[in-house]
Amino acid sequence: MARASIVYVGTTEGLAIYSDPGGTGRWRRVGRVLEGQAIRGLLAADALNLVAAVDDGPPVRTSDGGQSWSPATAADTEGLLALLKGPGPLLYTAQGPAQWRGAASLDPEASALALLAGKEETLIAARSGGTSLARSEDGGATWSEAVVEGGLDGRVQILAPASYHMDYVWAGTNTGQVLRSEDRGRTWQEAGREPAAITCIAALRIVGQG
Numbered sequence: 001m002a003r004a005s006i007v008y009v010g011t012t013e014g015l016a017i018y019s020d021p022g023g024t025g026r027w028r029r030v031g032r033v034l035e036g037q038a039i040r041g042l043l044a045a046d047a048l049n050l051v052a053a054v055d056d057g058p059p060v061r062t063s064d065g066g067q068s069w070s071p072a073t074a075a076d077t078e079g080l081l082a083l084l085k086g087p088g089p090l091l092y093t094a095q096g097p098a099q100w101r102g103a104a105s106l107d108p109e110a111s112a113l114a115l116l117a118g119k120e121e122t123l124i125a126a127r128s129g130g131t132s133l134a135r136s137e138d139g140g141a142t143w144s145e146a147v148v149e150g151g152l153d154g155r156v157q158i159l160a161p162a163s164y165h166m167d168y169v170w171a172g173t174n175t176g177q178v179l180r181s182e183d184r185g186r187t188w189q190e191a192g193r194e195p196a197a198i199t200c201i202a203a204l205r206i207v208g209q210g
Contacts, residue, residue: 133152
């Protein structure tokens with residue numbers, strides 16, 4: 001049964017909110033909040049409860065899907081801020097970011113990493129400084145190039161597995177291109193465009209829908 005989902009897209013100029021009513025695959029931007037603020041990182045407990053780390057200010061949190069915001073507590077943000085300050089690229093999973101400690105064969109110029117759960121885990125990387133997307137089913141020992149339908153615009157800066165489906169993953173570029181894949185990173189389609197560089201993404205199911 002189709003289920004509605006929501007995707008938060010953090011940029012250097014605010015936080016965009018995308019929705020897919022009824023799970024039809026027709027994504028559209030339904031809101032834009034925290035205008036003018038650079039979003040450094042996102043940590044989502046569910047579709048309504050979200051913590052955002054921002055430049056030039058303390059982290060903020062929402063419990064109503066971005067309609068209102070308040071200062072976040074130290075407990076809300078301690079882990080997220082520590083990861084953002086850590087060395088090297090972060091590994092993004094459906095549960096959020098983690099520090100990458102993986103295969104030495106990984107491209108040293110990888111700008112983003114994601115791990116998709118499943119019977120066979122899939123590692124996805126934005127390689128060569130984010131100019132190409134590739135996937136590995138053996139922990140990074142070997143890679144196969146992904147296909148971006150319509151072409152990749154700019155450099156991929158973030159990869160984010162969806163928590164609503166283990167085969168789905170999102171990506172964002174420094175030019176504002178929003179991409180999604182529904183086949184574990186083999187092929188990608190453009191889902192939207194933002195007027196600023198994309199820095200972080202959280203893709204979630206709306207509880208009680210569908």
